[in-house]
Amino acid sequence: MQKTEPQVYNVLTFKEEKRLVRAHHAALISADPAKIGESMQRDVAEDYLWRGFHPFGLINGAETVATRFWAPLRTALTRMQRREDIFFAGTNEIDGFKGVWVVSMGHLVGLFDQPWLGIKPTNKMAFLRYCSFDRVENGKITETAMYFDIPHLMTQAGQCPFPSQTAFHLVQPGPMTHDGLLLDDQPEETGTATLAAINAMISDLGQWKSGLTLEDELARTWHDDMIWWGPEGIGATYTIERYAKQHAGPFRAGFTDRAKTKHIARLAEGHYGGFFGWPNFTARPTGGFMGLPGSDTSGEFRVIDIYRRDGDKLAENWIFIDLLHFWKTQGRDFLAEATGQST
Structure with a gap:
């Protein structure tokens, strides 16, 4: 043999x-x-x-x-x-x-x-x-x-600043696989595959004009049972169908003139990766956002995204969005309003 x-x-x-x-x-x-x-x-x-x-x-x-x-x-x-x-x-x-x-x-x-x-x-x-x-x-x-x-x-603390959210927020758990603490060295090829999956998703996300339905577009880079762990004010959502209905669809419908995405850092190791920007992009909420009226003023989105890859697609995504800053660019200081510091 x-x-x-x-x-x-x-x-x-x-x-x-x-x-x-x-x-x-x-x-x-x-x-x-x-x-x-x-x-x-x-x-x-x-x-x-x-x-x-x-x-x-x-x-x-x-x-x-x-x-x-x-x-x-x-x-x-x-x-x-x-x-x-x-x-x-x-x-x-x-x-x-x-x-x-x-x-x-x-x-x-x-x-x-x-x-x-x-x-x-x-x-x-x-x-x-x-x-x-x-x-x-x-x-x-x-x-x-x-x-x-x-x-x-x-x-x-009982001082919720926002009027509503399309999904649901809770104390968010870590990865379903319980393997997110990469204290030891990982094969370079594994991280390369994770970064490739993230970049494929970014390419689809950045165009908003793939010619596919939103659900079919998402299925190119996400597992059907994906979980999007969104921030307070938007919430978390489970499966491509519910993610499309509870966040991605309303977000795309609410915004125009989305700028090209810019990151300061984007990296991956093992089955985990992510990025951040300052800001990542700008867009105008002409159709309204988070249950609030639209405007023609462009707002900044400062975002961190963390991903877990399973196979050749993404399975989980933890999102951090500076919504207080975004709304400040729209003339609303929700932190000051909720804490009684509004001038």
């Missing part, structure tokens, strides 16, 4: 980058809130750049990020834990696969004991859904995209 040679896979290793980011994340949770800035300075570059959803925006420098975001959040959500569901790394397709980014997604969980951004404490458990992209260069974190679902936290 002829001996079969074992199959050899190419492997890209991101062990050091992952080690740095995991240690950094642990310190953000364990450090005294008053000393988070000192802790961050050990891990981040001097010209560190941080991107966060409204009302934070762009922030430069570890001490300022700690003062404006982490210390107030840690003070509000006491006994905080990071409940991580997805963790992977990869090289960035957008810059020719040169830069290395590490991705973490899950919930920051704590006891909501003090006000945050005007949101009233409940003295109960609260879940802040988050996803972060950390760029690592020369042993330091040089920039971070830290996106989080503030409207979902507001809803938990």
Whole structure:
């Protein structure tokens, strides 16, 4: 019998980058809130750049990020834990696969004991859904995209900012396969296949004029039992049919003049991948959106998308959209309105 040679896979290793980011994340949770800035300075570059959803925006420098975001959040959500569901790394397709980014997604969980951004404490458990992209260069974190679902936290506190949603939001679980924490090296070919599936979906999504029905278009790159884990204000939806009815269809009907998609980072490792932009695209809500009237004003969409691939198609998608910022571009400050800070 002829001996079969074992199959050899190419492997890209991101062990050091992952080690740095995991240690950094642990310190953000364990450090005294008053000393988070000192802790961050050990891990981040001097010209560190941080991107966060409204009302934070762009922030430069570890001490300022700690003062404006982490210390107030840690003070509000006491006994905080990071409940991580997805963790992977990869090289960035957008810059020719040169830069290395590490991705973490899950919930920051704590006891909501003090006000945050005007949101009233409940003295109960609260879940802040988050996803972060950390760029690592020369042993330091040089920039971070830290996106989080503030409207979902507001809803938990009884201050839901939006009038309605087409799907349904809840505390969102991680992958159905329970294999989203990629602590070990993955075959390069697996990540390449995942990135190819994501790019095929982006190509279909970007045109809105495939000549197919929406359901048939989606079936090209999605499994029929796909789950789209959308943000508060839109919600999650299950199966291609319901996704088309509860989000994709209404979204396409509500918007015109959708700009070409732009990403700062897009990468994949193993069966997981994702991207973010600042903004990803702009569009005008001429037909209305989220149950609110339309306008001719173009709005910005700052988005993180995380995907799980199964076979040659996508199976799950976790979405983070800065809806507070989008509506701010439309003249509505829902955070201020809901918390009684409207001027």
